[in-house]
Amino acid sequence: MAAGCTLTDLHDAGGAGRHWNGALDADPALIVRCQTGEQVSRALCLAREVHQPVSIHNGGQDWLGRSLRDGSVVLDLSAMTTISIDAERREAAIGGGVTAGQLNAAAGEQGLTAIIGNDGAVGMAGLFMGGGYGPLMTRFGLACDSLLSAEVVLADGRIVCCDANDEPDLFWALRGGGGNFGVVTAARLRLYDLPPPLVITVVFPWSDARAAIMAYAELMQCAPAELFGSAVLAVGPGGAPVAVVSLVWTGADDRGETFVTEVVAAGTPIVVKAGLMPASALLSLTDGKLMQGRGYDVGTRWFATLSADAIDSLIAGFEARTSALSSIIVHHCYGAATAISADATAFGQREPHFTALLYATWDPPSADGAVPRAWTAQLMANLAPAAMPGGYANLLPDASTEQVAGAYGPNAAKLAVLKRRYDPDGVLRAIPLPSR
Numbered sequence: 001m002a003a004g005c006t007l008t009d010l011h012d013a014g015g016a017g018r019h020w021n022g023a024l025d026a027d028p029a030l031i032v033r034c035q036t037g038e039q040v041s042r043a044l045c046l047a048r049e050v051h052q053p054v055s056i057h058n059g060g061q062d063w064l065g066r067s068l069r070d071g072s073v074v075l076d077l078s079a080m081t082t083i084s085i086d087a088e089r090r091e092a093a094i095g096g097g098v099t100a101g102q103l104n105a106a107a108g109e110q111g112l113t114a115i116i117g118n119d120g121a122v123g124m125a126g127l128f129m130g131g132g133y134g135p136l137m138t139r140f141g142l143a144c145d146s147l148l149s150a151e152v153v154l155a156d157g158r159i160v161c162c163d164a165n166d167e168p169d170l171f172w173a174l175r176g177g178g179g180n181f182g183v184v185t186a187a188r189l190r191l192y193d194l195p196p197p198l199v200i201t202v203v204f205p206w207s208d209a210r211a212a213i214m215a216y217a218e219l220m221q222c223a224p225a226e227l228f229g230s231a232v233l234a235v236g237p238g239g240a241p242v243a244v245v246s247l248v249w250t251g252a253d254d255r256g257e258t259f260v261t262e263v264v265a266a267g268t269p270i271v272v273k274a275g276l277m278p279a280s281a282l283l284s285l286t287d288g289k290l291m292q293g294r295g296y297d298v299g300t301r302w303f304a305t306l307s308a309d310a311i312d313s314l315i316a317g318f319e320a321r322t323s324a325l326s327s328i329i330v331h332h333c334y335g336a337a338t339a340i341s342a343d344a345t346a347f348g349q350r351e352p353h354f355t356a357l358l359y360a361t362w363d364p365p366s367a368d369g370a371v372p373r374a375w376t377a378q379l380m381a382n383l384a385p386a387a388m389p390g391g392y393a394n395l396l397p398d399a400s401t402e403q404v405a406g407a408y409g410p411n412a413a414k415l416a417v418l419k420r421r422y423d424p425d426g427v428l429r430a431i432p433l434p435s436r
Contacts, residue, residue, distance in 0.1 A: 021062075021063045029071050035079050040075055040183050040185055043073070044157055044183065048157075054072055057076045057077065058096060058125055059122045063298045080186075083103060087110045091189065093187075098123070098124050108279070112193060114192075114283075115140050115192070116283055124189075125179070126179065128142075128175065129176070129178050129179050130392075131176045135283065138223075138227065138334055145345070146189045148189060152183065155422065176347025178393065181422040182422060196277055198247075199276070199282055202260070202273075203269060204244070205270055208268060212263070216263065229245065232246070233314065234327040234328075235325075241319075245263050294325065295361065296360065297376045298360070298376070299376045300391040300395045302387060303354040304353060304354075310387075313382045314330070317375075320378075322362075322374075326372065327359050330354055334353075338352050347411075348410060348412075357392075358379055360375050388406075390406030391403040393431045404434055412434040
């Protein structure tokens with residue numbers, strides 16, 4: 001195997017030998033730990049020579065287990081965690097195994113902010129290659145919009161560097177098309193100088209849930225780009241269901257306080273909290289909420305508007321939950337994330353939209369996964385009439401052909417062409433692509 005690579009026994013593979021989703025069993029043929037692009041190239045070529053399928057593992061937080069496919073040679077990049085911050089240029093150079101949490105901490109130490117998602121355990125490469133929703137997207141764009149350049153090992157073993165000028169088609173595909181075109185072993189990302197935002201949390205009793213989500217939807221439809229908001233349906237610490245509206249105000253003025261009043265007026269909140277918080281602390285607030293080892297089934301829908309019918313379906317769906325661990329999260333994508341054309345990156349949904357994330361969660365092996373999976377399927381079906389075509393591709397299974405077909409909007413045909421150019425033998429399988 002490649003010089004410097006380590007062949008890992010699955011019985012001693014640590015996090016790279018276990019699925020984050022505890023409902024899945026990891027059964028890859030071999031795990032190869034790599035520390036350089038050259039090692040990735042050599043390992044990839046050798047796997048191809050012996051006709052073994054290949055999986056790429058960095059953060060590993062994938063509910064479908066695509067980083068540890070059965071029978072595959074896993075190229076484990078989790079040791080590639082170098083981070084270099086150029087505070088003057090506001091840029092970060094990262095290795096292919098860096099997680100969102102690691103980058104967030106490193107940037108925060110320099111008083112800068114990285115655009116990441118909602119869980120620090122997610123690999124940065126996987127996040128920006130899938131698009132990358134997050135609480136700062138309305139102000140600064142998706143995670144993929146902060147990518148400046150990348151070092152990529154192609155399916156044939158060649159190592160190339162891409163940016164807006166060199167290999168621009170590959171650079172385009174990496175920003176939302178997933179790891180279907182090469183293995184990212186290093187990347188350079190834009191950072192931002194952001195004063196501590198105002199973070200607002202309003203918790204409502206279940207009797208106010210519908211009114212709270214309606215108020216959230218109305219607020220988001222006309223909100224300025226400096227305001228991000230999400231709504232969560234979950235079981236609270238006391239065991240009762242609650243609705244939580246969370247807002248983040250990144251504006252330079254004090255208008256954020258006025259939005260608290262609008263949300264609170266929807267009912268009689270149990271908790272109202274508002275305060276300034278460093279961006280790095282904000283971005284780590286939900287770390288670990290989706291615990292490794294639990295069973296997960298995930299559904300996702302897009303909505304142009306969060307209509308009364310959609311809200312009713314979400315409320316009724318959560319009332320029918322099969323586990324106290326399950327939750328529903330809704331957020332609104334607009335502002336900077338939708339200020340560029342749909343064909344500027346592979347991530348093709350650049351119209352303002354709400355995204356609903358349905359997390360059926362249970363504790364295996366004590367619980368039967370068939371029941372929560374049926375809950376997800378039923379709720380997905382109930383939401384379909386009010387939903388837009390497509391959905392967040394980073395969370396779609398291969399079998400969701402109808403949603404996959406609409407996930408990339410006008411970019412589907414170009415992605416198919418680039419897949420044939422960069423990986424004609426289909427060696428790399430990541431988030432699903434349309435079959436065109």
